[in-house]
Amino acid sequence: MSLEVIILAAGKGSRMRSDLPKVLHELAGKPMLVHAIEQAQRLQPTRTHIIVGHGAHLVESVVRPLGAECVTQDQQLGTGHAVAQAMPKVDNNAIVLVLYGDVPLVPAVLMQQLAEQAAQGDLAILTVTLDDSSGYGRIVRDDGGNIQAIVEHKDANTDQLQIKETNTGILAVKASLLNGWLPRIKSNNAQGEIYLTDIVAMAVADGVGIRHLQPDFPQQTQGVNDRVQLASLERWHQLQQANQLLRDGVQLADPTRFDLRGELIAGKDIYIDINAIIEGHVQLGDGVHIGPNCHIKNAHIGAGTQILANSVIDQAQVAANCNIGPFARLRPGTILHDNAKVGNFVETKKTTLGKGSKANHFTYLGDTVVGEKVNIGAGTITCNYDGVNKYKTVIADGAFIGSNSSIVAPVTIGADATIGAGSTITRDVADGNLAIARGKQRNLATWAKPVKI
Numbered sequence: 001m002s003l004e005v006i007i008l009a010a011g012k013g014s015r016m017r018s019d020l021p022k023v024l025h026e027l028a029g030k031p032m033l034v035h036a037i038e039q040a041q042r043l044q045p046t047r048t049h050i051i052v053g054h055g056a057h058l059v060e061s062v063v064r065p066l067g068a069e070c071v072t073q074d075q076q077l078g079t080g081h082a083v084a085q086a087m088p089k090v091d092n093n094a095i096v097l098v099l100y101g102d103v104p105l106v107p108a109v110l111m112q113q114l115a116e117q118a119a120q121g122d123l124a125i126l127t128v129t130l131d132d133s134s135g136y137g138r139i140v141r142d143d144g145g146n147i148q149a150i151v152e153h154k155d156a157n158t159d160q161l162q163i164k165e166t167n168t169g170i171l172a173v174k175a176s177l178l179n180g181w182l183p184r185i186k187s188n189n190a191q192g193e194i195y196l197t198d199i200v201a202m203a204v205a206d207g208v209g210i211r212h213l214q215p216d217f218p219q220q221t222q223g224v225n226d227r228v229q230l231a232s233l234e235r236w237h238q239l240q241q242a243n244q245l246l247r248d249g250v251q252l253a254d255p256t257r258f259d260l261r262g263e264l265i266a267g268k269d270i271y272i273d274i275n276a277i278i279e280g281h282v283q284l285g286d287g288v289h290i291g292p293n294c295h296i297k298n299a300h301i302g303a304g305t306q307i308l309a310n311s312v313i314d315q316a317q318v319a320a321n322c323n324i325g326p327f328a329r330l331r332p333g334t335i336l337h338d339n340a341k342v343g344n345f346v347e348t349k350k351t352t353l354g355k356g357s358k359a360n361h362f363t364y365l366g367d368t369v370v371g372e373k374v375n376i377g378a379g380t381i382t383c384n385y386d387g388v389n390k391y392k393t394v395i396a397d398g399a400f401i402g403s404n405s406s407i408v409a410p411v412t413i414g415a416d417a418t419i420g421a422g423s424t425i426t427r428d429v430a431d432g433n434l435a436i437a438r439g440k441q442r443n444l445a446t447w448a449k450p451v452k453i
Contacts, residue, residue, distance in 0.1 A: 001119055002046040002094040004175070006086045009033050009101030010053030010073040015226040021055035022224070023101030024062060027234050028241075029261025029279055032224060033059065035104035037066050042108040043115065046094065049086040050101070078193030079169060080185045087182065090175050095119055097172045098196065103223045105237060106170060110220070113213055118172035122209035123200065125150075126170040128221045129214065136166035137197055139212075147210045150197035154190035167197055168221040177208060253292075267303065291325065299330075302338070316348075319355075337372075354397065367409065368393040377403035377421065384409045396431070 013022020023033035033050070040048060048068040052059045053076055060070045071086045083098060090096060095118045097111055110126065117124035125147070127139050133153075138160045140149045150167045151160050181199040189195060203210055215221050219236045222229070235256075242255035250270045252258050257274040264278050267286035277295045285303030290296070294307055297314045301307070305318055308325030315332035323341040324330065330342065333350035341358035342348060351365040354372040359365060363376055366384040369392070370376070380401050382393045391409035395401065399413045402421030413419065414431035423437040 002091055003043055003097060003115055004090050004094045005040045005043075005045045005048045005097045005099060006051065006083055006090075007033065007036055007040070007048065007068075007099045007101050008051045008079060008082045009059055010051045010056075010076055010082060011102070012054035013102070013225070016230075017227070019055075021059055024055070024058060025224070025227075025230060027104050027224075027230065028237055028259075031062055032104035032230075033101035034062065034066065036099050036101055036106065037063060037068055039106060039108045040097065040099060040111060041066070043097075043112055045097070046091070047089070049089060051082045051085055078187065078191070079196035080182060080194035080198065083178070083196055084182045084194075087175070087179055092175050092179060094175045095172055096175050096178055097170075099170055100223060102225070103168070103170065103221060105220050105222070105233065106215075107220060110213060110215060111172075114170070114172035117211045117213075118174060120209075121174065122211045123177070123203045124172045124211045124213070125200070126168045126221060127165050127212050127214055128168055128218050129165045130218060131164070133164050133166045137169075138163040139165040139167060141165075147200060147212060148204055149201040150195075152189065152191070152195060152197065169196065169223075170221065171196075173199075173203075177203070177206075180206075262298075273309075285320065294325075308344075365393075367391065368395065370395045371397035371399070371415070373397060374399045374401070376401045377405065379404035380407070381405075382407045382409060 009023040011022055016022050016025060024031045027035060037048060050063050050068045050070045051073050052070045053073045056072055063070065073082050073085050095115050097115055114124040114126060135153050137150045137152045138156055139147060140151055140160060142148050181202045184202060185194045185198045187194050200210060219233060222233055224230045224233060238259055239255060241260045242252055242258045246252060246255060249268055250266045253273045258272060259277045262280040265283040267284060269286055270284050270288050272290045273292040275293045276290050280298035282296050283300045285301060287304045288301050290307045291309040293310045295312045299313045299316045301318045302320035304321040306323050311325035311328045313330045316330040316334035318336045319338045321339050322336045327344045328342045329347045331349035334348045335352040337355040339356045340353040343360035345361055346359045346363045349366045351368040353370045354374065356372055357370050357374040359376040361378045364381040366382055367390050368382045374395055383406055384390050393407050393409045394412040396413060396415040398416040400418045402419050404422045405419050406424045408426045411425060412428045414429055416432045417429045418434045419425055420436035423435060425435055425437055429435040
């Protein structure tokens, strides 16, 4: 039996105080809606339908690359009305899993369990028991403990308001049953909306079994309505990720001051100091040490490499036993070979630094290929951009670049060549040559120092 997913994502989210649709606000570095889609797609559904409304063009631009289909809800008339917009595109023999774009942390395993229960012909719903159930629909049971209905908070009586078991809105059911129930839903409630939750009472009336599951943690089914809730959910999620890394053998100086905004593949004996941000896909080899306040994005860091405080590494490949920082910036296209060193206030872009080579401080290397065992002195820059085009600099093995040098590309510095400090190099330098290109110094003994008028 096929599975189709419907994710409700049409709301504006006015309490976010933002022009951005609520479901596109980010948690752990990606939109909440993307979290929901990615977890659902682990079940390999036949189709994923996203109900869009407010900011539809923005939502569509995000979800289409993920293979989801968008269905427009012109008027937001309730959850039942939203689901009904997608049903004409759903196979009547499929299982339908209903999710919400502002509930980002429902794990795929719970979705799978709901779908399996629905495949037995039952209505499967996800509930959660809360100490404070204010604002949530209540799960109403009979004396035998069987679910009879879901009553929204604004429609609940005094006794029902005392119920702690609440509705998450997440459910799975056969499309054929859903198609029979949706047209029967009325809007005679405090909100004047078509509630999807009314299908529970219909299932009871029709003799359809109702099963329920609960999450391991209430945060897994928590929706986000404002920035306070988003921040709270972010911190909970980050702590779960940090604790898992600790269990996997990664040492974090402080799990509460660590952010993982993507995927981290880690070796053994790794140490990560406070305020580190890991973003995108990052791989760390054995023994990597990351200092405080570092940001690493879409990078591979080889075994034994030391990354000192306040360094930024973005789309770079770093080999083994390198030394980076403090205050270093490796921009996209940077490749460091074994034992290379990029020191404080050094920036690289589209640059390869060969084995054992070093740029210790205050240097910019752009569009540069540096060979092995090259020393690049403080204040060196490669002038790779003429305002229109960019050009390449090649520095061969063993070269020595004196401090405060400007190397104007395109240019090649030969093997074992030396560039005198303060030089501006505009022509190739042959192997083993010394190049000095600076203005002649003049000392004027008769010069009169200016005085203040």
